[in-house]
Amino acid sequence: MDTSDGAYALELEGVTKTFGDHVAVDALDLRIPSGSLYGFLGPNGAGKTTTIRMIMSIIFPDEGRLSVLGHPRAEEIKDRLGYLPEEKGLYKKMKTGELIAYFGRLKGLDKRAARARARQLLDEYGLGEWHDQRCETLSKGMGQKVQILSALVHEPELVILDEPFSGLDPVNVELMRDLILDLKREGRTVIFSTHVMEQAEQICEYIFLINKGKKVLDGPIGEIKAGAGRSVKLEYEGDGRVLPATPGIARVHDAGMQAEVFLEDEADPQEVLKALVDKIRIRRWDISEPSLFEIFIRAVEGEDL
Amino acid sequence: MKKIRLVALREFFENMRTKTFWIGILFFPVVLILSIVIPKLLQDHKDARLYAVLDRSGWLLEAVEERAAFPDMEKLLRVIRDRLRDGSAMKGLPPGLEGQAEAIRDMSDEEISRAASTLTMLHASPEGQKILDDLPEEVAEMVKKSGEQLRRWYSGLSAKEARKFSRSLSRSLYERVDIAPGDETDPEAPFREALNEGRIFAYIVVGKDPIETSQGNKYVSNNLTDDALRNWFARFASEVVREKRIEREGIDEEVIRRIQTPVVFKAVQLTETGEETKVESVDKAMQFIPIAFVYLLWIAIFMISQMLLTNTIEEKSNRTIEVLLSSVSPTELMAGKIVGIALTGLTVVLCWVMFFVLTIKAAPAMNLEPPFDLTPLITYPKYLVSFVVYFLLGYLLYASLLVGIGSVCNSLKEAQNLMMPVSVMLMIPLFTMFPIVQDPNGALARVMTFIPLTTPFAMMNRAAADIPTWEYLVSGVLLLATIALFVWAAGKIFRVGILMTGKPPKLKEIIRWVLSA
Structure with missing residues (x-):
């Protein structure tokens, strides 16, 4: 052009x-x-x-x-x-x-x-x-x-x-x-x-x-x-309220059967998984980059929404 | 410019696909045809009134008929003369006139009147002879030669035959039936019977001595709402009886006529050079034609600018506006719309004018008698030219107002509120239509001429009068200046308003838009 x-x-x-x-x-x-x-x-x-x-x-x-x-x-x-x-x-x-x-x-x-x-x-x-x-x-x-x-x-x-x-x-x-x-x-x-x-x-x-x-x-x-840290996409069965209470998890977007979980910077995903399997049934555990939605939420967090 | 043209053409072709456009085009022809055809149909289907007379005086009926023949004869001769002059097909001259075409063609209205009087009510009197002596030789010759024959033909003329000459002859409207009176005890019996059987519409009984008293005079009908026949007969009967009464007082017949001669004022118009011209009856009709034109103009301007308003709001509410504005500027868009709809309106109006001209040209051939003689509209194109020019100017004026209104509104309902002042303004020319036509150079007419919002209507309204050229110029310049101002302001409003959603702005805000930048 x-x-x-x-x-x-x-x-x-x-x-x-x-x-x-x-x-x-x-x-x-x-x-x-x-x-x-x-x-x-x-x-x-x-x-x-x-x-x-x-x-x-x-x-x-x-x-x-x-x-x-x-x-x-x-x-x-x-x-x-x-x-x-x-x-x-x-x-x-x-x-x-x-x-x-x-x-x-x-x-x-x-x-x-x-x-x-x-x-x-x-x-x-x-x-x-x-x-x-x-x-x-x-x-x-x-x-x-x-x-x-x-x-x-x-x-x-x-x-x-x-x-x-x-x-x-x-x-x-x-x-x-x-x-x-x-x-x-x-x-x-x-x-x-x-x-x-x-x-x-x-x-x-x-x-x-x-x-x-x-x-x-x-x-x-x-x-x-890349600059936005790690997140885990998981699918589960059981009571999702245990997620935010688990050590190593910073924040959760819980949709009921699926959730996006954000780990604290120093947390080990393996340890977190171990802590969870006793409380809920995990069907998928997928470590990846965060979604744009999460990035957006995080970016505007500091401001008054 | 190219974009304006594109927008305008699209607008034009799209409007051609709407019903409003075709209804608009057909509106006038339909009204015109109906106004010619319906009266004709009504008249054709209204049979001539059949009536009978029981004349107990023995002389009044004859006298009335002789007298009633005069206006009919006058009209007949006039119709025959006009047809001879037009060269239009003459379906058989009345007997006795076959060889007289030359003489008749050259007769003036006045000569026709006089000839008709000697042919009818004065045919045997010395006075009639005197009139005959005054007439030009060929006319006198014609009357002498054909008089008797013509009179006989007229007295045997049926209503149906009479209508072929003119529908307004009294012979076309009323036809007398001969009924023999019954025996002395109840002479009215056969009349009553005829009336009840529906063979006649009415019968008239004339008393024994109508000169002495009206006692015994009677008009009998089952339909007393239609008074025309009674009034018609009574008018001629009164004239005859009045003469007889005066005569009975021993006053000379000559003197009677002189006494009875009405005072006449000839209608004369002064031309600009001070010459006197006679006002023909045609001109009088023409003075009322502007009313029809003002009305048409009003409908055309109102309809077409309304189209622009609807169209703008529609474009705004269906959101095509934004795509358009990514390709053309608001000013180009507005100009294109105004021009496109002007083309639409002009098409409608030119179709009307063409149809009008065609109808006038075709009417005689189809044996239609329009309510007015409209031919001068073609010979004096002032009316039609004014109509087209003032349509365009009036449209531009109101279009720029409405496009401004349309651009700030999201629905027709909102627009109606803002339209109120404009609608009220538009009503004024309708109310002043009649006063202006009666006094086309009066104060009201002049004032309205110089108010730009009413100039197009006022000028159309005054079209029959001689309007000084300076008035045309000054009001024209004022009008054009106002149009320019309105279009400029509308452009400003359009630019801001067209993308606005939500509540329409207050007038104050709109004014601020216009004044800013």
Whole structure:
């Protein structure tokens, strides 16, 4: 892809946005390398969508500096960006092919190219037979697919997807994931946001964690996990209340039949296991890196949640 | 610009797929056709009223019929003349007029009146002779040659035949049936019988001496709500009897007529150069046509700007707005929407105008009589041009208001609250429609002309009058300036409002948005 914009597809410096008294995004710094797949994580209301809207020049920061593909304002290079907003809507009366072609033309494609590309995309993603159907006839999953296709029709360099997985069934989540990986393989920079950590964990190279408008964590996922200590995933039968009481265990996320257990730094997993087997029945004992969820919980622990 | 065009075209084609669009296009033609066809159907199906007269005076009926023939004859001659002039198909001239086409074609309205009077109520009198002497030679010749024949033809004319000439002839409406009176003890018996059997609609009994007293005069019918026949007969009977009464007092017939001649004021209009022009009846009808146009204009502007409002709110609530804003700027989006819906509205309005022109051209061929003579609308394109121009300007004005409102609302219900002041504003032209048409250059009309929100309606309303050019210019400049201001403010509001969710902002906040930056 175009490398003249430098190593970073996106740079934010001290970006701040307030709505009334509420600080939605607070002095945010962020650098996203070109060609990376970057996950924006955070609970609902953390400031993900506000950040994305500022990147897209839909709203403007009160303070700070933005650089999108080397330009201070995305407005100038809208045609090189692809955007799937959080709240997804389609023109119900338009045919899917027309809709995708329309967005292509708004992004600067000529009529013929936009039409050809719309047909090609629909065929490629298994919606070929819906080309002449009105959008109102699509199921939710299909609608979402059509919408993401209309964000990709002009082959953007930087793709920003706000909650692309929300509302999709497992099959469609799978499809969406493949699509995102395809984009990455084609060399595009992809940013997507989600509040479901597992999804990001599966595919992201980099993550960016935000809470209450402030950056919590940022960097390659491997590094983040490596610095986060050990955890044990276990499956058990019996009374889970014994877990926190066991010596050597720092904290527990207990789901009833499964739990994620965090060991104190000097504890020996072997000893802990020994102490547990008398009290509950252990079916699985799996020492691994902590989950993103745990990392997130730990990172925000110091702050008032 | 390219993006504005794309947005506009999409808007246009999408609107063409909505029901509102087609209902809008069909609305006017349907109303127009109904307003022409329904009265025609009603009249065609309303049979001529059959009536009978028991004339115990022995002379009144004849006198009334002679007199009633005059307006009919006048109208007949006029219809025949107009058809001859149009060159439209003349389904058989009445007998006696076959060779007279030339003479009739050149007659003026006044000559027709005079000829008709000598042909009917004055045909045997010395006065009629005098009128005849004053008439141009061919006309006098025609009357002398064909008079007798024409009179006989008219007296035998059936209502059905009469309708082929005009539906408004009294002969088309009322047809007398001869019924022989019964014996001396109960002469009314056969009349009653006919009425009860439904053979006649009504019968009239004229007393023995109508000059002395109205006693014995009677109008008998089972339907007393339809008064037209009674009034019609009574009017001519009164005229005849009044003359007889005066005559009985020994006053000369000539004097009577002179006394009875009504005072007439000719309607005259001054042109700008001070020349006097006669106001034809057509012009009078034309003065009321602006009302129809104001109403149409109002409906068109209201319907189309409402479409914009609904459409904006829909786009906002179904959340397509954000994807759009990642491709186009809010200003481009708003401009595109306004232009796209203007195209939609213009299509509707031009369809109306085309249909209108076609109907007017086709009406005579289809033997339809519209309630007004509408042909001048084509010959004086001022109406149609004003209509299209003021539609566009009025639309832009109200569209920019509504698009601003639409952008801050999340549902139509919220929008209705904010719409209130605009709706009230829009009602004003409806209330002032009639006063303005009666006094198109009066104070009210002028004031409304210079209030930009009502300029389009007021100017359409005044279209029949001669409006000074400076008024066109000044009100036009004011209107354009207001449109520019509104569009600019709407752009500001749109930019902020379109992404807002939650409660619509207070007016104060909106004003702050407009004034900031």
